[in-house]
Amino acid sequence: MEYLSERAKLLRPSATMALNKKAKEMKSNGLDVINLTVGEPDFQTPQEIIEFAYKAMRDGYTKYTEEKGLKELREAICEKLEKENNLKYDVEEIVVSNGAKHSLFNIFLAILNLGDEVIIPVPYWVSYPAIVSICGGVPVFCGYNENFKIDLEDLKKKITRKTKALILNSPSNPTGIVYEKKELEELAEIIVSNKILCISDEVYEKIIFDKEFISIASLGKEIKDLTILVNGVSKTFSMTGWRIGYTASKREIADAIGKIQGQTTSAPSTISQKSSVFAIKQGEKLFKNMIIEFKKRRDFLVQNLSKEIKYPYPEGAFYMFLSYKNIDSIEFAEKLLSEKLIAVVPGSEFGVDKYVRISYAVSSEELKKAVERINEFIRRF
Ligand SMILES: Cc1ncc(COP(=O)(O)O)c(C=O)c1O
Structure with a gap:
């Protein structure tokens, strides 16, 4: 057996x-x-966040939250996205999960049918192919150019009728490269003309040295509608163990992610969620x-x-x-x-x-x- x-x-x-x-x-x-x-x-993790977590527990943030996550946190995320990324989302378009990795898992469960293809640019973060496969998808690898960025010609060749999404990760794990606005525009054009989704993993957004971070979703309405943005507090606030990540996407996808989460893990730890409200609102000084x-x-x-x-x-x-x-x-x-x-x-x-x-x-x-x-x-x- x-x-x-x-x-x-x-x-x-x-x-x-x-x-x-x-x-x-x-x-x-x-x-x-x-x-x-x-x-x-x-x-x-900054001491102020730790102190805030004690307070959150004393204030009674110890029970379940809504399946998409604590509303106050989703509001703080919306404010952050608007202020820092020039992206306007409704609070119902945000889902908070147990780390960005869990957000990715929820996304693929929400969008993939058995055999759907997901284009993963090489070199990739180790977990992408594994998560796609667990969720029934087929990872399709796409090559890179001399700057270790997506080879656009190869990308066009890899898009088929079965392609559901492309994963984009800037700043990148493992190379540390960051996409420029022009490069994102070229990518957005391919994504929009082929009507595939873009999973934009932005967890290293703030760990950037020489340029401004640009989210591909901020380049226009069409690409925003096709982007599922993934971010979290793990890397930015050195909160890897608190397990808070989130997605921002169109309502239909956010609702599906919320339903999947509601029937599996439920929302993440309420103490971590409440502490993340504080972290995100305090922002850069932390x-x-x-x-x-x-x-x-x-x-x-x-x-x-x-x-x-x-x-x-x-x-x-x-x-x-x-x-x-x-x-x-x-x-x-x-x-x-x-x-x-x-x-x-x-x-x-x-x-x-x-x-x-x-x-x-x-x-x-x-x-x-x-x-x-x-x-x-x-x-x-
Ligand atoms: C590119 C990338 N995305 C997502 C994650 C997962 O982040 P989290 O700890 O919030 O699950 C990592 C962690 O190493 C990462 O490198």
Whole structure:
């Protein structure tokens, strides 16, 4: 008797997990391992938010909320989207979920029929193909150009009658690249003319160094109607463990997402939701020092990593996607760990071999040591 579903069997064991496990074991054996695989800010959630959470509990925010989430939070999200992104949404077009990952899961459950295709630009965040597959969709991968952005010609070729949506992630995990307005306009044109949906994952919106963030949804009514915007408080406010993400979309889609959530997880923790109202309303003053620090680290890496290492120029998030000669990504990651005690994620996890992802969500001291070791590795390779 086979007890596991085909769905469960679709999921591959992750190379990141295996390397992470190895790095942790090495660390617990007393080795000075530097872990550059981290996918969350290394800062504590701002103290003001923590204090506010205590108050929320004392004030009785301890019961269920509406299935789409606490109305006050959805109102705060609408205000934020209008003020910061020039996007007007109605409160019923917002759904708050247990982190942006859960928002993505809800979206695909709401829009995909079995066999519908979702275009995922390479390199991609590891979870996209898995979430699409679990929800019955078929991931279709699309190539990248010399700037590690979507290859528009390839995108046009990949759109078929079965295509339901394209995923866009700017700033990007794993490369840190950020789309310019003109590039977004070109993408929007293709999306609108083919009437497919755009899932715009904007979770790194605020972790951006050299340019203004632009949401593709803000480029006009037609593209807004086709966009399902995804964001949350995890990365911006260093609140990864609070599990709050949200979607903004047309009412019909928001209602479907709300219904799915209502019958599965219900809305997220009320304490986290109420605390997120505070975080979103306070805004920049709670995260500006974190962004300054990330920029310093990015600049340090760009200035100090061996010039023989190649990468797309990182303009946001807290990752860099490195390649050295033609070295295979798994071999690169394994050797860095065993020879230099540096844990990184092989690019094969993101659909691109020959690259590894490093995260600079570690202290400056650790980063300095890491750069020395990586450069030494390159010299001796
Ligand atoms: C591109 C991207 N989207 C979504 C998420 C998930 O965010 P959350 O912690 O809010 O679920 C992550 C987390 O690593 C991410 O990198």
